[in-house]
Amino acid sequence: MRIAVLAGGRTPERDVSLRSGHRVLGALHELGHDAWLVDPAEAPLVESLAEHAPDLCYLTLHGKEGEDGTVQRLLDVLGVPYTGTAPFDCELAFDKLLAKDALARAGVPTPVWAAVEGWALRDLGAGSALGKTIERVGLPCVVKPARSGSALGVGFVEREVDLSPAVMAALSFSGAALIEARVEGSEVAVGFVGAPLEALPIVEIVPKEGAYDYRARYTAGVTEYFAPARVSPEVADRCTAEAKRATEALGLRDVTRVDVMVDRSGSPWVLEVNVAPGMTDTSLLPMAAHAAGLSLADLCDRVLNAALQRISAP
C-alpha cells in the first residue's frame, strides 16, 4: 500500500510527533508498504497529498490540529482514508472539558472537576468563583489546559494560593482549563487497538521522582514502567472494563490509549483518552503491545487493518 505518515505540525508536540512518525514509518517499511513522511508544517498538506496520492494516511500528529478533528475533517473532504477516530469524536476526546462530560454521562468514573474558561474569566467575572472550584474539587488538585497534550502546561496544586498561577499557566496553552481532583494511587495506561478495539496489557507508570510530567515522559530512564501493571487480576479487569467504556462513550476507533488512576482501594478513575497515542521509544502504547508479544510493526499492522476494514465496508 501507498501510505503517507502525517507527523510534525506546528504544535508544541511537534518533536514528539516527529519521533512517533519516524518510528511508525520504519514499521510500515518493515511491513513492506510504500510509506513516506509528510510534515504539514514543512509542505502544504493538500498539495503533497494531491501530488503523491497515498491510499491512506497514517496519523501520528499530536496536539491541536492533529487530534482535534481538524486534519481528519480535511482528509474527509479530500476523500483520503486515514487511521483513527472520526472528526467529531476527535473533537470530543481532545477537549478535556467535553470529554469529561461525555465520560460522566456514560457513567465512567472520572475524578470530580471544574471548568475555567478564559473568556468567562475576562468577561463574566468568573475569577471570583475560583474559590468555589476548590470547594468542589478539593486539594490537592491538578490544573490542565483543556486542549493540549503531553502534560504540557499541567500544574499540580497543593495550596489554594497556587491555584491562580496554575490556571494562568494552563491558559497559556489553551483557551480553557480543567481543575481536577488529584487521585492518589497508581497511574496506569490501557491501550486499545483493532476493530473492534481490543485491550492490550495495562502499563503502570512509576516516575522515579515527582510527577509524570513532560520531562518524565520523554527522558528515557527517568520513569519506570511495568507491563503488565503490578495490580491484581480483579483490579486489572476493572481498569480495562472502565477504559473500554470510555472508548465507547467517546466513539474512539482503530487505536487509542486511556489514562487511568487506580486509587488506594483499587478503584479505577479515567483521566483522559488519546486519539493519536504517542509511538516514540518512551511511549506507553508500544510498551503495552510489547507486553502482549506484539512488535511495533504488528501494532501498526493492526491499526492499518482496522482502518482498511472501514474502507472496504460498503
Add this chain to the structure above:
Amino acid sequence: MAEFSIDRFVDLYAHRASGMSASEVRALFAVASRPEVVSLAGGMPYVEAIPAGHVDEVVRDTLRENAASAFQYAAGQGSLALRDRLVSLMAEEDVDADPEDVVVTTGAQQALDLIGKIFIDPNDEIAVEAPAYVGALSAFGVYEPRYLTIELDDEGMVVDKLHEALVRGARPTFVYTVPNFANPAGVTMSLERRRQLVALCREASIPIVEDNPYGLLRFDGEPLPCLWSLDPENVIYVGTVSKVFSPGVRVGWALAPPSVVQRLVLAKEAADLCGSSFTMLVTERYFADDRWRENLRALVDVYRGRRDVMLESLEEHFPGDAVWTRPAGGFYVWATLPEYVDSQAMLAAAVERRVAYVPGTAFYPDGRGKDRMRLAFCYPTEERIREGIARLGALLEDEEELYRSLGGR
C-alpha cells in the same frame, strides 16, 4: 509481571548525566524555530552582514595555499600564527597578551568546559553572576558544582554581595562573569566594580573567569579595561571569534597564566586532540588583513540599529510596570515583568502568537527568574523586531487582564 525497561543502560549513567533531560521549553523551541515565528530567543550572530565575496576569497586562499595542513591534525594549543592573530584581536581592547598564554578552543564554549574540567570537583562552590549565561551554567553543571549566585544591577555584578559571602566564609573555586554587555542581562560592569572585583578576588586568591564574547560589539560609550588587564595573574580570559566573524568556524580561546594554560592544553588534547585545522586556518587568514575591521563596523551599525528599534518598541508596547536594560553593546535586552507573569508558561501562548523569547528561569541555577525574559535583537530585521515586540506587548496586556480577572490587584 515484567519491568519494562526502555533504556537498558539507565542504571549505568554517571550521576552528572542526571540533569540531561527533555524539557517543555525545548519542546516549545522546536516550534519557535519555524520561519513564521519572530524569534527574539536565539543569540545567532547576523553573519549575513559579512560580505560573502570576502569569505569566499578567504576560504579559497586557505585551500590553495594550505591544502595539506588544512586537512591534517593541528597543534593542541593551536598554531602560533593563529594565536598571534588572536592576541592582536585582544589588543583591540587593550589586552596585552603573550601568544604562549593562549590556548585555542572549539568555540569559547569549550574553554568554559575545560575550565570546569580542571577546576571543579563535585560539590565545589563556584560563584556566578545571576542571571548568568545559560551555556556556562550547562558547561560547569556537568562537573556538579554548588552555585553561589551574585546579583547583577545596572553596573554589573554587585561585588559587595560577593564580599559579604566571603565574609560569611564562602570560598568559591572561581568567579564567573561576562563584564561587557552581559548575556542575558545586557549590562556592563562599571570601572569601579571592575577594580573592586579584581582587588577582592586577588585578596582572597579566587581566580576570575572573564567571558568576553561581545566586547568588540560596543554601540556607544567608551570601552572599559578588561578584568584581565587589571590583574593578568588572577584572571582567566575567554574569547571567541563567533560574534566578530563566524560562530560556524568554532574558534574560541582562553588566555590564562602559564600553569593554567598547561592544564588547559592537556585537557583540550584529551577532549578532542585539536581544533579543526581548516577553520583555524580560515580564521587566521580572515584576520590577516584589515578588511575585518570594516566588516565589524558594518556589523556594529546593524546591531546598534536593531537595539534602538527594540528599545523604542519596548517603550511603545510593553506594560508600564515592566522594566528592561539598555545595553550599550552585545545582543540582549533583559526584561523584568510584573511578578505575576510566568514567562516559561507564557512561552506557549507567545509561540501561538508567533513570537519567541527565552524565559528567565534558564539563566538561574536555582529556579528563579520566572518573571524575566531575554530578548535578543541580533538576528531579526528591524521590522521583525517591531512586530515581535508588538505581539509580546499585546500578550502581556492579555496576561494582565487575566491576572486581574483572577483577583490579582
